[in-house]
Amino acid sequence: MIMQTTMFALLPGIFATAYFFGWGIFSNMTICIFTAVVVEAIMLKMRAKDLISLKDGSAVLTALLLGVALPPYLPTEMLIIGTASAIIFGKHLYGGLGHNPFNPAMVGYAILIVSFPLAMSTWPLAQNDIFGSTKYEPTAAETIINEPSFDGIPFDGIAFDGKTAATPLDTLKFRGAKTIQEAWTAENGFSILAGTGWQSINIAFMLGGLVLIYFRIAHWQACFTMLLSLSLLAAIFYDGGGSASLGSPAFHLFSGGTMLVAFFMVTDPVTAPEGNTGLFIYGAGIGVITFIIRSLGGYPDGMAFAILLMNAMTPLIDQFSVDHR
Amino acid sequence: MLNAKQITYQGLWSNNPALVQMLGLCPLLAVSNTVTNSLVLGLVTLWVLVCSNTIISLIRHHLHDATRLPSQILVIATFVTLSDLLLQTWLFEIHQRIGLFIALIVTNCTVLGRTESYASKHPVSAAALDGLMMGLGFLLVIVSMGFIRQAIGTGQLFSQLHLLLGGTQSDWQVILPNEPFLLMILPPGAFLCLGCLIALKNWIEIQCRPLTTQPHKENHLRTSP
Numbered sequence: 001m002i003m004q005t006t007m008f009a010l011l012p013g014i015f016a017t018a019y020f021f022g023w024g025i026f027s028n029m030t031i032c033i034f035t036a037v038v039v040e041a042i043m044l045k046m047r048a049k050d051l052i053s054l055k056d057g058s059a060v061l062t063a064l065l066l067g068v069a070l071p072p073y074l075p076t077e078m079l080i081i082g083t084a085s086a087i088i089f090g091k092h093l094y095g096g097l098g099h100n101p102f103n104p105a106m107v108g109y110a111i112l113i114v115s116f117p118l119a120m121s122t123w124p125l126a127q128n129d130i131f132g133s134t135k136y137e138p139t140a141a142e143t144i145i146n147e148p149s150f151d152g153i154p155f156d157g158i159a160f161d162g163k164t165a166a167t168p169l170d171t172l173k174f175r176g177a178k179t180i181q182e183a184w185t186a187e188n189g190f191s192i193l194a195g196t197g198w199q200s201i202n203i204a205f206m207l208g209g210l211v212l213i214y215f216r217i218a219h220w221q222a223c224f225t226m227l228l229s230l231s232l233l234a235a236i237f238y239d240g241g242g243s244a245s246l247g248s249p250a251f252h253l254f255s256g257g258t259m260l261v262a263f264f265m266v267t268d269p270v271t272a273p274e275g276n277t278g279l280f281i282y283g284a285g286i287g288v289i290t291f292i293i294r295s296l297g298g299y300p301d302g303m304a305f306a307i308l309l310m311n312a313m314t315p316l317i318d319q320f321s322v323d324h325r
Numbered sequence: 326m327l328n329a330k331q332i333t334y335q336g337l338w339s340n341n342p343a344l345v346q347m348l349g350l351c352p353l354l355a356v357s358n359t360v361t362n363s364l365v366l367g368l369v370t371l372w373v374l375v376c377s378n379t380i381i382s383l384i385r386h387h388l389h390d391a392t393r394l395p396s397q398i399l400v401i402a403t404f405v406t407l408s409d410l411l412l413q414t415w416l417f418e419i420h421q422r423i424g425l426f427i428a429l430i431v432t433n434c435t436v437l438g439r440t441e442s443y444a445s446k447h448p449v450s451a452a453a454l455d456g457l458m459m460g461l462g463f464l465l466v467i468v469s470m471g472f473i474r475q476a477i478g479t480g481q482l483f484s485q486l487h488l489l490l491g492g493t494q495s496d497w498q499v500i501l502p503n504e505p506f507l508l509m510i511l512p513p514g515a516f517l518c519l520g521c522l523i524a525l526k527n528w529i530e531i532q533c534r535p536l537t538t539q540p541h542k543e544n545h546l547r548t549s550p
Contacts, residue, residue: 081506091519151540 002217003057006264007064009212013205013260014068020197021124024072027249029064031076035083036063043092058097062086065264066199069257070112071123078116082108101272102311109304121300125165126197164252168195169255170300172247180241180248194254209263218267221276222283226262227253229287237295255300256294261286265303271311278314278321285310329454336458342435343466344520346528349435352426353467354515358478361485362423363471364464365416369427371460373404374436378456381444388445397440398431405430418488435463470518476501478509 006247017025040059044051063083070082077228086108094100113120175183183188193199212218231249239245250259266272266286273282286306293302342348349370357363381388389397409427412420413518420427430436439459444452476482486497508514 077504093520111508111513114511114513115506117507 003061005217006061006212007057009208009217010064010205010264012208013201016201016204017068017072021072024124025068027045028070028072028074028079029276031079032063032067032070032083033060035080036060037052038088039084039087040092042307043088044187047092047096049096053097056097059087059091062091062104065260066108069105069109069260071120074112074119078112078119081115084113084227085111086246098270099312100270101321103265103268103307106265106304106307106311110308111305113299117299121167121170122164123167126195140211149300167256167300168198168251168320169294171195172251177243179243180245194251198256199254202254205259205263209259209267212263212267218263219269219272219279221279222266222272222286223262225283226266226287226290227258228285230258230291233288233291237291246291252291252294257303258290260308261290261303265307271307271314273314273317273321275322278317281317281321282310285313332454333449333458336455336460336462337465338462338526341462341466342438342459343463344523346435346438348438348518349433349463351469352429352433353463354512354519356423356426356544357467357470357474357515357518358510359475359485360468360471360483361419361489363467364486365412365419365489366423366426366430367460367464367467369408369412370430370433370435371457371464373401373430374439374456374460374463375453376404376456376530377401377436377440378444378452379449381440382447382449382452385445393445394437394441397437397445401436401440402431419485424487434482435459466522470515470522473518474509477503478508478511478514480505527541 014025014029037054040054041051044053063086066086067079071078086104089111090102090104090107091097091100094102095102099253146159155282170189171190172180172183175187178186191199192200209218209223213220213223230252234247234249234252238244238248241248247255266283273279289306289309290302293299297305299305330406336342340346343350343353352366352370356366377397380400381397384396405428408430409420409424412424412427439456443455447455472482475484480501480503482499482501483497484494490497509518
């Protein structure tokens with residue numbers, strides 16, 4: 001039941017993503033789930049296991065989490081590569097469900113972002129949300145062909161498949177010498193808390209995740225400390241919003257995959273340490289590493305690497321936080 | 326004493342330095358990103374293995390127990406330095422790419438492992454053949470890794486081979502239709518590739534088990550790489 005409830009808790013976030021970024025997320029999820037089931041069946045067959053364990057839903061949940069985390073409209077072969085490597089390298093090579101030291105969905109995500117950095121940082125332009133409209137200024141090329149409307153009606157025979165935009169994390173990172181206030185007014189794609197669309201998606205994932213925590217399906221410790229350490233660091237380095245500022249706590253909490261990762265990946269019981277102390281250290285570590293990669297690293301969002309690094313630390317954390325007598 | 330057939334079988338397959346003994350993993354993982362690099366490193370390792378095995382076998386009766394290992398390292402280091410200088414002379418551009426790893430062959434446990442466990446106990450002909458076969462086994466694995474990683478990771482093959490064999494880039498380079506899958510030329514790809522090769526080797530062995538009744542006669546020397 002845990003797997004099914006988790007899938008239901010993802011629904012608000014999925015619908016929010018579909019609303020802001022288009023239908024791509026559904027094709028992502030379909031292809032990922034199909035690949036995951038096929039690969040899982042093949043791997044179970046190769047390991048001479050009973051196919052009945054397909055029904056536990058873990059492969060489908062892995063595929064679902066991966067499909068939601070990936071940019072919509074990602075090319076099909078990349079979706080297949082990501083899901084297959086998540087199931088094969090992330091899960092079955094370590095002995096299947098319950099024996100994997102690394103979160104399979106994050107393994108797939110990391111492999112994809114290392115292999116296809118360009119495609120993985122191409123997100124569609126977000127729709128306007130209830131917190132205010134996207135400030136969007138057409139680029140020179142679009143002005144020439146007189147900006148076809150967003151709903152895909154071609155203008156003068158020139159059809160757009162869609163529009164892409166830099167994610168708010170990237171825009172803020174590469175804003176040059178602008179202060180936060182200047183970036184907010186001068187650059188495209190910012191709203192009250194964080195990026196337009198992104199903030200609503202994060203809030204939707206947070207609502208679904210809070211339901212999980214309320215019904216005690218997910219533990220709150222790691223999730224809470226991760227968000228806490230991320231926002232504390234952001235608050236310290238906010239620097240009054242000057243040109244060297246790394247973004248406000250609200251911006252970091254509601255940008256990128258923060259809430260999806262915090263409530264659905266960090267809370268994975270298999271790859272997290274045991275006991276309260278261990279979970280606190282684990283969550284805080286993920287928050288700190290995420291902030292470091294976001295502000296100093298070369299990748300758009302450091303979530304996947306942060307989770308994998310702390311997964312690797314889990315046995316060590318267990319070593320001194322759990323009483324082994 | 327092992328006969329030539331057994332030495333060959335052990336070096337290339339049943340006691341392969343890369344796939345079974347898992348020695349010399351550092352150059353195997355780090356340099357196998359292109360066919361050219363892995364070919365050069367594999368050939369130099371092969372040469373060092375043959376030469377040092379021969380020399381150690383020749384002087385094996387004169388080596389004192391207390392100084393045996395240092396003397397072996399000295400012989401190996403001599404040949405590595407020699408090949409380092411020769412590469413600088415004849416293949417300077419390739420030396421600029423992988424020169425660091427040429428010098429590191431001294432620390433390659435395959436070489437010390439063979440001189441210590443085989444050449445210091447066997448006559449010259451057997452020791453030289455063992456060095457040749459072990460080197461060939463290593464060369465085969467590193468070149469196939471280079472082949473797989475370059476083909477999948479960059480979508481082209483044999484680029485820069487003109488630095489080794491002459492001609493121009495376009496004489497050798499083959500562009501493949503697949504899109505580059507960057508992971509394979511990065512370090513994680515090396516581990517994945519080696520793991521898959523080991524799995525393939527074990528799988529073939531399991532499939533052929535009824536045919537191969539020969540037990541392993543040699544103890545595997547395991548040292549930290």
